[in-house]
Amino acid sequence: MKAIVYSQNGLPVTSPQSLYETELPKPRPGAQDLLVKISAISVNPVDTKVRADSPVTQPRIPGWDAVGTVEAIGESVTLFRPGDKVYFAGSIIRPGSYAEYSLVDQRIAAHKPASLSDADAAALPLTSLTAWELLFDRLEVKEGHGDAILIIGAGGGVGSVLTQLASKLTGLRVIGTASRAETAEWVRELGAHDVIGHSRPLLEGLREIGVSSVRYVASLTHTDKHYPQIVEALAPQGRLAVIDDPETLDALPLKRKAASLHWELIFTRSLFQTPDMIRQNEILESVRRLIEDGTLRTTKGEHYGKINAENLRRAHGFIESGRARGKIVLEGF
Template sequence: MKAIVYSQHGLPIADPKSLYEAEIARPEPGLRDLLVKIQAISVNPVDTKVRAGSPTDTPRILGWDAVGIVEAIGPDVTLFQPGDTVYYAGSITRPGAYAEYGLVDERIAGRKPTTLSDADAAALPLTSLTAWELLFDRLGVPEGGGEGASLLIVGAAGGVGSILTQLARKLTKLRVIGTASRPETEAWIRELGAHDVIDHTRPLLEGLRAMGAPQVEYVASLTHTDDHYPQIVEALAPQGRLGVIDDPKTLDVVPLKRKAASLHWELMFTRSLFETPDMVRQHEILNRVAALVDEGVLRTTIGEHFGTINAENLRRAHALIESSRARGKIVLEGF
């Protein structure tokens, strides 16, 4: 099968060898696996981070967002049948979705929203799972709850921020405050439902105080946590909760003690990485997200469609993500 791979980590994305096309053997499903013929994918920051920093002895397939049709199933599969259309984010320990076929454990796949095209649906799995787990599982906000409290989303215009903004606005009573740095990203966040937007190139406290919210009960720090951390600690209300998804070089939790504030890490891959007893929860979340999309409660967070799935277009997508100027999700479709 055709696949786009890398075999030498750390190459600049402008180098044609950073991502290139190769012929790889088509995989065979294991006990609980779905063999999926991939129709559309999206590109995430984790793709660029793995390409840049993870050595590999053999050509490695990146990509952890896909939509496709189930062609075959393992003997223990009970949730899907051949012919079903699924969407999923996959496992960091397995070959990814930059390929004509992929394998995914049925417990971390969901039915594709019926009202979306393949490309529009491909924008959703990884970010929806991350945002849902961060808001409800890590920060502990109950659905329908949060009245009188505020959520600050640092980096709200990105992939995770775009879906987190919607979930918080539609499924809770929180006051949703997003951060952005450009007029187009500010408009995007407001369109997705944020009550307020502040400029994260300026001190966060300055923006919060200007809108009458000097302290917030919840913070979701999605990017540049190192840069904003002292401001976040100061802005966090006593007994508040901070959720983090990015990769700060270090994170000193001691400043949180005075406020009895808590720190919560979110990694969407944890459940599949450790095959936790509640691994099927991701199947349930994706099905719930699909239902909310089909009901018109949530919308796709697609930002740009980069055309067919090939090495050149994927290098362009990686370059845009590495520039930190992407808005929403970058998708590709077909081979």
């Protein structure tokens, strides 16, 4: 099968060897696996981080978002059958989705939303899982009436889904940050009640909209830069959830407010084969239904054409520039 791989980490994305096409054996499904013929993928910041930072001893296939058709199933599979269209974000410790075929555990895959094209659906799995787990599993938001959530980086991939989930499924006042006028408009379209620019102090922006403190903060980017203000903005007994990679994060300043710190990583359940691993199937099936009934929308930003090394290098470069809004998708080989 065709696959786009890297065999040396740390190369600049302008190098043809940073991502290149090769031929690899078609994988065979294990007991819980689906063998999926890939039709569309999307690119995430984690793809660029793995390519840049993860050393390898043999070519590695990145990519953790995909849509495709089940071609074969393992002997223990009960949730799917050959011919089903599925979408998934995969596992960080398995070969990724930049290939004609990929294996995925049935417990972390779901049926593709029927109302979306393959490319539109490919934009959703990783960010939907991250946003849902952050909001409902980590922050444990119930109804949220009378409370507010501050989403730092609301215009990115995860933020674009989290803004929708918080505004559509809870009673929270949703406050997003954005860096540019077009991103701010995108965040408002997705349901944010207020948008503040993150080129200015967060506390100043909150004061301008009449908010003295927030019960929940989702810090999706630049946590280390904003952390002192996040601590100040949190209400007593508030909750902070983080997904990025600050160099350090001192939890001690949260003690005075008895505030809690939560990490969200969608790969934890598959990495440790947790007993509740099937929750990711359940979340993605819930997202599918919400897409099909019109509650949620795809967060596809740009379509970069065919799945090939050149287009993927271009997509990685754009993500690394920090200017991406929504998700970059690619489709077909």
